[in-house]
Amino acid sequence: MKEIKCECGHVNPEGTELCNACGRALTTAADNKKTSDVMRYEGTARRSQTYNASVVDKVWNFFSSVKVGVWLIVITLIVSSLGTILPQVLFIPPLIPPEQYYEEHYGWFGKVYYVLGFHDLYNSWWYMLLIAAIGISIIIASLDRVVPLYKALKNQRVNRHESFMKRQRLYTEQKVEDPDAAMAAIKKQLKEKRYNVKEIDRHLLAEKGRFARWGPYVNHTGLIIFLIGAMLRFVPGMYVDETLWIREGDTVAIPGTDQEYFLESEKFVVEFYDADEDPEVFNAAIDRVGSIVKNFQTDAMLYKREEEGIAGDQRELELVQQKAIQVNEPLKFDHFAIYQVNYKLDEFRSMSFNMTNKETEENVGSLTVDLFEPQNVYELNEGFRAELMGYYADFTGFENGEPQSQSPVPNNPAFLFKLFSPEKPEGEVAFIAIQENLEPLGENEYKLNFAGIETRNVSGLTVRKDLTLWILGLGGAIFMIGVVQGAYWNHRRLWVKVTDDGRLLAAGHTNKNWFGIKKDVAHAFKGTGLKEITDQQEIEDNNIKAREAGEENSLDTTSKH
């Protein structure tokens, strides 16, 4: 590897801009750069600026560039916003096919949106690729910088070359009567401001908050841990997301637990805010909106199957927990959590009928159909019987004369009965649905009268296990520590030097918050007779402004002639 030898005798690796020892600019290019640009990584050699030969180097250099990183972030940001123009496929009604939904609701735009895949943007391979690219960029850019930066800050020399000091944004060079006394005062007053001060024969280096420089690397580490956590979700067994609809009184196996756990819903309740009972201040809002839900909850019992129990056998269940599952109050057990998310009130459970003679209106017996476990035959009074020939839980109408059911959920139950009586020992056929009574094979003598209905509530629960949460939490915490570390503290340094001819030179650098470091310098200079330190950038800016203004004036004068 090539090396660069500085005038001071120190040997630096290729790519170094400022000598690691004395701080002299090593190349004319570095000499011409803005100070803040060279100082960012102390002018050290970074891999990305040293090698550019192999493919690996090229990839490394591509991802280590902040320009590339920012582009990736900006592209992700813009693309993400496109996903919010129309609802994602996750949020549309589940029964309608998406290709139909988007076109029906949003016309040609919806169609284009769907065809381009924006309806499921955040799960698309290219969105994931973007996030992955950001991840890679973070890792490479950080590694490229943190190592040389660490080395440079660890081995700082106290005495720096004059040229190094002169190019700092804060700089002053003054003649004072007793420079060594001034230096001693500065040292003392910087210590009061909690600077670490090192002094070597008339050179002084004061430093504070170096750890702030590690902030970005700490926060990037947090982000990477977070991203890894998010990826682990796809590892089988790490993540369970199941929906569980449970009816009052039922006990069912909890999906995802391999029949190990069972849940019983004792009761499901919904409460609404009440103008009379709840605080009066809510009345205006209740009036305006109508009814507002106050609470919904499932009173649940959690059972565990005993060790030797047989899968599916519900007799060997041991009660482990009893809890009201509410929104914001999930039931937790063994890495699982069961959440209250949804409900359906008054689902039909059973229907009762009376069989009557149409003419005499004589009641010949009653029957109750359990809509979840209907019987084939219902025995009535002596000589009377009803046979259930067909049951259509979610009746939608007839197709080719056949009754249709769109689901096994009794939303709209319908029945095909055969009614037996002494008068009609062969039976007569009756079709019964809500508000519908058909006698498809001719006039009957007997009919079934609707006599009552029993309903119960169903609660919609989500069963969730997510073993990645602690990793995400860890990543998030590290990220927060890193950002705060880098944002709320700054790395400030001050170099002071007394020359042989009795001049006092002082230069200051901070990675951010120049206002703060200027206040520190003012404090350090107190009582030394030194004038305020100069902010070279401010002077430069003012000069530029003055020059611009001057040019305009001269333009004006020429135009007048």
Place this chain on the structure above:
Amino acid sequence: MTQLASISSTLLYVAFVMYLIATAFFAGSIKSKKTREQQVGKNRWATIAITITIIGFISQLGYFITRWMAAGHAPLSNLFEFITFFGMMLIAAFIIIYFIYRVHVLGVFALPIALLIIAYSSMFPRDISPLIPALQSDWLAIHVSTVAAGEAILAISFVAGLIYLLKDVDLTKKGKQTFWLEAVLYGLVIVVGFVASSTTFQLAGYQTEFTYVNTEEQQEVAQYGMPALVTPNQGELLTEGAFASSIEMPAIVNASRLNTVIWSFIVGTVLYLLTRLISRKSVSALLQPLVKRVNLNLMDEVGYRSVLIGFPVFTLGGLVFAMIWAQIAWTRFWGWDPKEVWALITWLFYAAFLHLRLTRGWEGNRSAWLAVIGFVIIMFNLVAVNLIIAGLHSYA
């Protein structure tokens, strides 16, 4: 309880008036001949101004606490409460930054923006609403207040950026910067237009109702608070004698909201044109004398500093706390709900801002423009995502 609620409203009103007076004093402080060139440090006008601001802030804090007591829950549960709180945090952020840098001119711009935000919020229903189950959690107060605080601190960078640009952009030359700066100010005037038109029609008790057919082909009733310049899909006027134009909107457009937007633009544009006509200057040029003596470097520093302070707070509230609560209430820490996505966008944007600034040297003018764009994103998330893109988070 109802009495507490009315004390609460009064305190908010007092705060509003205090901020208004404080603005005048801040304006006085930068005019005062006695102050130093740089418009920083102590001066009598500024001392009075900041004192009144603090009194206003305490009064608004009183509003917040009494309303909390009246409702039994943190008043952060609807659009009015949230935006008002955002305005209060903006004042708090301003007070903190003021005591760090003591730049008076910041008050001249930060206070009116806070005023505008509070006025804007009170155009939404102000009743104390009971909490739906999803909001019944301590995380409501923790998450929402941290988000608002973070966004408010970030908004200070917008204020600093705006001041920076007003001084830095050469308004005598036509160009992109001159145009967009004026566009931003025009945008603020549109908000004034919204407040003015809403207040006028509310005071006049204007109400119109339509029946219309929604996207699900069902009939519904739409309420209009302003004369209908556009009518809903197959809309039938229910209110006798009310005005209704013949321009009908398709079902996916919320015609009543669009109508409000149109009115705001009309009234805002009229106000804007009147200002220009009377002053014979662009609004930027009208404001420029206020920033004549501003130190650009210091403004740049204030802007950057507020992003640095605000970014971690926003991350904590808008992402970390948000994810914790979402995991508890909605079973998953992240679900790509529009509001979540826009929080992510805001966060990515400010991350880009910090990278451009730290490693690519985007300081001064560019940094100021980024701060302006950041504020536009925050406002979009606050206003548009709530009103237009309905999701789980929608307050409306």
